Amino acid sequence: MSLEEYKGVFTFAQQVDHKLEGVALELIGKGKELAKDLGTDVTAVLIGSDVKDLADTLAQYGADHVIVVDDPKLKDYRTEPYAQALTGVINEFKPEIMLVGATAIGRDLGPTVSARVKTGLTADCTSLEIGNFPLNAPEDKQKKNQLLMTRPAFGGNTIATIACPDNRPQMATVRPGVMVKCEPNKSAKADIIEYKADLTENNKYVEILDIVKEVGKKVDIMEAKILVSGGRGVGSAENFKLLEDLADAIGGTVSCSRAVVDNGWLPKDLQVGQTGKTVRPNVYFAIGISGAIQHVAGMEESDIIIAINKDESAPIFEVADYGIVGDLNKILPALTEAIKAQKAEA
Amino acid sequence: MKIVVCVKQVPDTKNGVVFNPDGTLNRGAMDKVMNPDDKAGLxxxxxxxxxxGAEITVVTMGIPDADAVLREAFxxxxxxxxxxxxxxxxxxxxxxxxxxIAAGIRNLDYDLIITGRQAIDGDTAQVGPQIGEHLGIPVISYAADVQVEGDSVIVQRQYDDRTHKLKAKMPALVTCLAEEITPRYMTPGGIFDAFDKEVTVWGRNDLKDLDDGDIGLAGSxxxxxxxxxxxxxxxxxxxNLDPTESVKYIMDKLNEKHVI
Structure with a gap:
């Protein structure tokens, strides 16, 4: 089969409990840009049980077509039936690009499916573009219109751009929170293609004995416009009250660095960084955060970074737009009061 | 019961990284450690x-110096x-x-294969699931807890906001999380024995059912x-201002940028 027979940009529309993940919509947004450069369109692949009604949302965020694989076996995520479904779609429709969110599900499904269809997979990409490969070769030696996939590696120390010139589809998992969704067109209706995948049970089907959801209010730091983020320098779980007060006053959400999670001060779903979440809020307060490279990798795309740290040599000041050397215990309460006072005047 | 554990010797990224001119990693020029997720798997x-009373065989792929990571496992x-x-x-x-690696494991008897979730150099989390795929066995990734019961393995599999308790028939492959599993230290007796034990070394010709088109840089x-x-x-x-001035500075910036 020649590579030219593979057409179109496909995105995996991850849903859990009948709720689409943010990254599903982000992939469509990025997919639109790539499709424009290639002169093709975007197809979202929706897999689950009784999920067809989510297709319109995907269309509203820019999907030109939605392939739905709907089966009771696909109710809760399991590697094998989902891999059978996505592999079936790829073999039937032959996309040139297949994007999957780099979530705990996508990073399981992606490698399984890419190995099954025998193509390359680039993990956890933070930038995607269409270009020629090899980059610096003479034009007649270059392959045109390749997907160039950029990702951090080696703990965020380096960045590598990867191509997949001789296999199709070109597959990538994409880090959540990095690509930008389209403005939704509320009146769009999905062009639905129903696909019946071969979901024959085999030795690779696992049995789900139990599902335990994390309790407590679920705060999504990736959706927050303002993050008030604390690190080891905050000193204790109790002292995070100062950050919560500031967050309440300014309309933000509290997040943290890895050290805070390791100390048991805050839960892991609030962690920003390489082993936590990637965030890009309008404003990121880095309070008592030294700015290890693994943390910076998760927040450096924020629009405005304001760092408060008593150590003037802290590396966080190298990425901050506004750095304040000082004592957070003195600055935060006064800042909270100043914001409240201004809001009361308005 | 026989368990195969896949481990990788990785550069310690704390001290920076060194590249070859072709853009690949110059592993020889960096300090090396056993990859943390793999250590959790071990x-x-x-x-x-x-x-x-299971027998554990540790498998690694790398340069000849990667022998050291097997000694640590011993x-x-x-x-x-x-x-x-x-x-x-x-x-x-x-x-x-x-x-x-799948071709190497085909030379061995196994009930359970354990790998780390991902290596700290590449951070891909792809090799474990792909080994399972090549071998045609069930894969459970992101394991926080692994128990063997009869001919099955019971795994606590972590997702972003939940945990699935999963049961797979062996042979199966599981990838483990360092955050959830604390590895033991080497024992003095173990260190002593580690250097007497024999490591089996396989080259390309010892690997069966492996196409030349699927190996190395050219097969990537x-x-x-x-x-x-x-x-x-x-x-x-x-x-670097006093607290009152600091607050004024931040307020000015927040107003300038229309944050409040």
Whole structure:
């Protein structure tokens, strides 16, 4: 089969409990840009049980077509039936690009499916573009219109751009929170293609004995416009009250660095960084955060970074737009009061 | 019962990284450690060994010096070690690496294969699941807890906001999380024995059912277009003022940018 027979940009529309993940919509947004450069369109692949009604949302965020694989076996995520479904779609429709969110599900499904269809997979990409490969070769030696996939590696120390010139589809998992969704067109209706995948049970089907959801209010730091983020320098779980007060006053959400999670001060779903979440809020307060490279990798795309740290040599000041050397215990309460006072005047 | 644990010797990224001119990593120029998730996987295998008397074979692929990571595994309590090393295997991406390691594992008896979730150099989390795929066995990734019950393995599999308790029939492959599993230290007796044990070394010709088109740099579907140190946005301004002035400074900036 020649590579030219593979057409179109496909995105995996991850849903859990009948709720689409943010990254599903982000992939469509990025997919639109790539499709424009290639002169093709975007197809979202929706897999689950009784999920067809989510297709319109995907269309509203820019999907030109939605392939739905709907089966009771696909109710809760399991590697094998989902891999059978996505592999079936790829073999039937032959996309040139297949994007999957780099979530705990996508990073399981992606490698399984890419190995099954025998193509390359680039993990956890933070930038995607269409270009020629090899980059610096003479034009007649270059392959045109390749997907160039950029990702951090080696703990965020380096960045590598990867191509997949001789296999199709070109597959990538994409880090959540990095690509930008389209403005939704509320009146769009999905062009639905129903696909019946071969979901024959085999030795690779696992049995789900139990599902335990994390309790407590679920705060999504990736959706927050303002993050008030604390690190080891905050000193204790109790002292995070100062950050919560500031967050309440300014309309933000509290997040943290890895050290805070390791100390048991805050839960892991609030962690920003390489082993936590990637965030890009309008404003990121880095309070008592030294700015290890693994943390910076998760927040450096924020629009405005304001760092408060008593150590003037802290590396966080190298990425901050506004750095304040000082004592957070003195600055935060006064800042909270100043914001409240201004809001009361308005 | 027989357990195969896959481990990788990785550069310690704390001290920075060094590249070859072709954009691949110059592993020889950096300090090396056993990959943390793999060490967690070895710990899981050792706990199963304590309960069932399982035999543990540790497999690694790398340069000849990767022998050291097998010695470390012996010192923790592993029974056998296999080093897959050959110049033609170098420069492999996750497809070629997983094809190669799967071919090595086909030479062994196994009920359970354990790998780490991901290695700290590449951070891909792809090789474990892809080994399972090549071998045609069930894969459970992101394991926080692994127990063997009869001919099945019971795993606590972590997702972003939940945990699934899953049961797979063996043979199966599980990938483990370092955050959830604390590995033991090497024992003095173990360290002493580790250097007497024999490591089995396999080259390309010892690997069966492996196509030349699926190994090494040439057999890798993904190609590096470029690699470089990360370019970061420059520092803004840093001020050192008293607390009252600091607050005024922040308020000015927040107002200037229409945040409040």
């Amino acid at each position: 710990e899981v295998a050792l706990q199963i060994k304590e309960k069932t 010192a923790m309590g592993a029974d056998k070690g296999v080093l897959i090393t050959d110049r033609v295997l170098g420069g492999a991406d996750t497809w070629a690496t997983s094809s190669t 579907p993904t190609k590096i277009a470029k690699a470089s140190d990360k370019v970061r946005k420059g520092a803004g301004e840093t001020v």
